[in-house]
Amino acid sequence: FCRVDPYGFERPEDFDYASYEAFFSRYLVVLTRRAIKWSKLLKGNNSIQKSLKVKRYIRKGIPNEHRALIWMIVSGAQTNMEQNPGYYHRLLEGEKNDKLVEAIKTDMNRTFPDNVKFRKTADPCLQHTLYNVLVAYGHHNKAVGYCQGMNFIAGYLILITKNEEESFWLLDALIGRILPDYYSPAMLGLKTDQEVLGELVKMKVPAVAELMERHGVMWTLVVSRWFICLFIDILPVETVLRIWDCLFYEGSKIIFRVALTLIKQHQAFILEATNFPDICDKFKQITKGTFVTECHSFMQKIFTDPGSLSMATINKLRDTCREKLLSQG
Numbered sequence: 001f002c003r004v005d006p007y008g009f010e011r012p013e014d015f016d017y018a019s020y021e022a023f024f025s026r027y028l029v030v031l032t033r034r035a036i037k038w039s040k041l042l043k044g045n046n047s048i049q050k051s052l053k054v055k056r057y058i059r060k061g062i063p064n065e066h067r068a069l070i071w072m073i074v075s076g077a078q079t080n081m082e083q084n085p086g087y088y089h090r091l092l093e094g095e096k097n098d099k100l101v102e103a104i105k106t107d108m109n110r111t112f113p114d115n116v117k118f119r120k121t122a123d124p125c126l127q128h129t130l131y132n133v134l135v136a137y138g139h140h141n142k143a144v145g146y147c148q149g150m151n152f153i154a155g156y157l158i159l160i161t162k163n164e165e166e167s168f169w170l171l172d173a174l175i176g177r178i179l180p181d182y183y184s185p186a187m188l189g190l191k192t193d194q195e196v197l198g199e200l201v202k203m204k205v206p207a208v209a210e211l212m213e214r215h216g217v218m219w220t221l222v223v224s225r226w227f228i229c230l231f232i233d234i235l236p237v238e239t240v241l242r243i244w245d246c247l248f249y250e251g252s253k254i255i256f257r258v259a260l261t262l263i264k265q266h267q268a269f270i271l272e273a274t275n276f277p278d279i280c281d282k283f284k285q286i287t288k289g290t291f292v293t294e295c296h297s298f299m300q301k302i303f304t305d306p307g308s309l310s311m312a313t314i315n316k317l318r319d320t321c322r323e324k325l326l327s328q329g
Contacts (some may be wrong), residue, residue: 007159007237009118023294027238030296035063042066048073055249059299061140062245068161075248076177077169088165091136100138103146105132111151118155129158133167137175140168144175151226156232160241170248174230178251180318182227188322190227193252194219195321196314197259199284202304205264207271222283226259234287239295246299253314260306261298262286 001017004010034057041048048054048067054074062070063308072078081088108127112118117126133154138146153174157167175182181189198219202209212219225233230247231240247254263270266286273279292298 005237009112009237010114010116019290020293023290027042027294027296031061031063034061035065035169038063038066046073050074050249058245058249059303061242061296062298064160064241067241067245068163068166071160071170071244071248072166075170077166077173080170080172081165088136088168091139092132093155094139096135097139097145100145101135104134104151107151109146111155115155115159117159117180126155128160129164129167132164133158133171135216136168137171140172141176142181145185147185147187148177150183152229154239156244173248178247180252190224190323191220191325192318192322193227193255194223195325197223197256197318199317199321200256200260200306200309202265204260205267208263209266211271211273211279215273215279217276217279222280223259227255230255231258231287235292236295239292239298241301242295243302251311253309253311254302256314257302257306257309260309261302262292264305265291265301298326 002011011317020053035220038057041054048070058070058074070080091321108131109120111127111130115126116122118130119125120127130151134151135147137150138144138156150171154167157170158164161167161170180193181187182193183190198209198212201212231243234240235243243258263286268280269286270282273282
């Protein structure tokens with residue numbers, strides 16, 4: 001058995017190879033079928049228009065060989081990159097903010113210690129690429145600068161695009177447009193969205209909301225990493241990439257769909273909790289196991305399990321939750 005997965009991550013000691021093999025042999029059939037459909041859709045020219053068909057295709061998964069390209073196109077990163085030739089390199093050559101550089105350097109060795117491609121001994125060592133992308137981004141978006149969590153997201157982008165400049169523009173698409181204000185110093189968008197999830201759980205899985213309230217567990221304790229790291233290190237790599245496929249196309253509501261599906265699917269299990277630490281532990285448990293490993297069926301569930309979830313509903317909840325947070329501040 002291979003100790004390292006295709007993305008360079010070492011598999012944990014207790015990795016269940018048998019059930020993974022069983023899943024992957026089935027998933028491989030799906031991937032092969034999808035790859036043929038995508039090749040027909042792209043017909044050798046590297047462009048697609050947003051359409052219902054494309055949305056459907058993306059929900060069923062983008063083959064890895066087309067992933068970087070599709071993410072770039074549907075997120076708007078490609079257009080931005082083409083409209084700003086040389087901009088990325090100018091950022092790297094310009095004046096640097098020492099404090100920002102220092103903060104990024106500190107996090108380098110903490111980024112994916114379990115990934116062989118990010119080790120100092122690797123050749124090429126992706127730490128250098130990651131450092132460049134983060135430094136450039138910090139100088140491009142001074143309001144955000146650098147915030148922990150961004151290193152993991154940039155790292156994943158680099159693993160998929162294998163391209164520094166593309167990773168930079170995709171990071172910009174996520175932080176600048178897709179995720180509302182998650183990484184600014186006050187993290188207001190992040191705090192707001194955790195509250196929004198709480199409100200959605202009240203509507204869709206009321207028993208769990210009631211349990212959280214009864215034991216005084218704040219949502220931020222159990223889900224903040226889901227939002228900050230966009231499920232990196234929470235869910236299996238293949239599953240995270242499938243979530244990101246939809247995130248780049250459909251925007252931030254995908255995060256709520258995933259969170260609600262995890263909670264709804266494990267409602268009975270969560271409700272067994274009888275105290276505060278128990279609840280926190282249950283939330284760690286529900287992101288493991290076959291339900292999340294079987295990324296294909298998992299992705300079908302995120303679009304059915306939570307029921308309807310419109311951007312209008314989310315924006316309305318965001319407004320009320322933001323108001324509440326600001327009045328408390």
